[in-house]
Amino acid sequence: MDPAAILDHQFRVAAYAVTWVIQLGYLGWLGLKWRAQKRAEKQPR
Amino acid sequence: MKKLAIGIYVLFTIALMVWGYYQAIYVAPNDAMQGEIFRIIYYHVPSWATAFVALSVSLVGSIGYLAFRQNRPVRAQMADAWAVAGAEVGVVFLTVGLTTGPLWGRRAWGIWWTWDARLTTSLVLWLIYVSYLLLRRFAAGSQMQTLAAVLNIFGALDTPIVYMSNRWWRTQHPAPVFGGAPGSGMDPSMVRPFLWNMLAWFCWGVMILAIRYHVERQHQKIAEREAEAALTA
Numbered sequence: 001m002d003p004a005a006i007l008d009h010q011f012r013v014a015a016y017a018v019t020w021v022i023q024l025g026y027l028g029w030l031g032l033k034w035r036a037q038k039r040a041e042k043q044p045r
Numbered sequence: 046m047k048k049l050a051i052g053i054y055v056l057f058t059i060a061l062m063v064w065g066y067y068q069a070i071y072v073a074p075n076d077a078m079q080g081e082i083f084r085i086i087y088y089h090v091p092s093w094a095t096a097f098v099a100l101s102v103s104l105v106g107s108i109g110y111l112a113f114r115q116n117r118p119v120r121a122q123m124a125d126a127w128a129v130a131g132a133e134v135g136v137v138f139l140t141v142g143l144t145t146g147p148l149w150g151r152r153a154w155g156i157w158w159t160w161d162a163r164l165t166t167s168l169v170l171w172l173i174y175v176s177y178l179l180l181r182r183f184a185a186g187s188q189m190q191t192l193a194a195v196l197n198i199f200g201a202l203d204t205p206i207v208y209m210s211n212r213w214w215r216t217q218h219p220a221p222v223f224g225g226a227p228g229s230g231m232d233p234s235m236v237r238p239f240l241w242n243m244l245a246w247f248c249w250g251v252m253i254l255a256i257r258y259h260v261e262r263q264h265q266k267i268a269e270r271e272a273e274a275a276l277t278a
Contacts, residue, residue, distance in 0.1 A: 008082040011152050015085045015145040016066075019092070022144070023249070026137045030256050037263045 058248040065245035068238035076235075085149040087238060089142060090222075091246035096138035097204060098247065099254055100174070103131025104201040107194035114191065122265050125190050128197055129181060130257035132174050134250060139171045154217060162210040163218035170207050173200035 069087035076083030109124030146164070147157040158164065177200060181193050211218050222231055231239060 005080060008080045008152055011148050012081050012084050015148040016088060018144050018148070019088045019141050022137060022141050023253075027253060027256075030253065030260060034256070034260050034263070037260065037267060040267055041263065 055252060058245070058252050061241070061245035061248055065242040068241045073235050073238035074232070079153055082149060082152040085145055087242040089145045089149060090239070091243045092138045092141040092145065094243060095246050095250035096135045096142060097208070099131045099135035099138060099250060100201065100204055101131070102254065103128045103135060103197055106131055107197035110190060110194045123262070125194070126258050126261040126265060128194060129261050130254055132177050132197065134254045134257055136171065136174045136178060137253070138250065139167070139174065143167060143171055159217045161216040161218060162214040163207070163216045166203060166207045166210050170200075170203045173203060
């Protein structure tokens with residue numbers, strides 16, 4: 001296989017992977033924050 | 046009923062993301078000049094478009110906060126929640142754009158980065174909104190929301206500059222694919238995968254924007270409750 005095509009493939013995979021790591025990382029962080037606040041909300045005054 | 050509607054929307058968005066990926070990888074052909082690396086466009090451009098939408102929501106939220114803060118405190122807090130949600134989601138999508146761009150540029154241009162107008166104004170936009178979020182995180186006092194809203198409005202001035210930069214100036218970054226110079230555009234076989242990914246990322250953006258708004262409103266209510274408790278203690 002052409003070395004340039006292999007590099008293109010690796011860079012494309014890296015770009016897609018970075019996108020998902022950022023997006024899912026943020027979603028996970030939001031989920032944790034939501035859960036922590038829900039617990040704080042339930043605490044008695 | 047509300048929960049069911051939210052569940053359907055989330056499932057619809059996930060299905061769209063899977064469909065968009067399938068379109069980008071298995072349906073769209075390789076670009077004649079750039080080969081497979083061109084497929085980054087299906088994530089890169091929708092990320093920028095969604096970032097602009099989120100930042101627009103943030104701008105409207107900040108204007109709303111300034112407009113309502115004297116007479117309608119509840120509305121002002123809701124507007125402020127949209128402002129912070131839009132800015133944070135915008136930064137997430139800008140980060141995606143600023144990381145996928147250099148990966149594409151390294152293969153297409155042979156360089157990771159260059160200080161041309163499009164790239165520089167994009168980085169400045171990211172820095173402005175990171176500053177906005179840092180201000181909100183670390184500043185305290187009753188003026189914080191007002192200062193943040195003013196910063197947001199001034200920061201938003203960079204958004205149209207980013208958008209127009211490769212129309213106004215000659216840049217390393219290519220001219221716009223859509224609505225650019227005569228002869229610009231995309232092969233019809235790539236347009237449909239591109240539009241599917243635009244829709245998928247837009248729906249994803251709306252989903253996380255709504256979640257972030259909800260989290261911020263929850264945070265405001267807890268802070269309000271704590272303030273009341275401190276006053277009555």
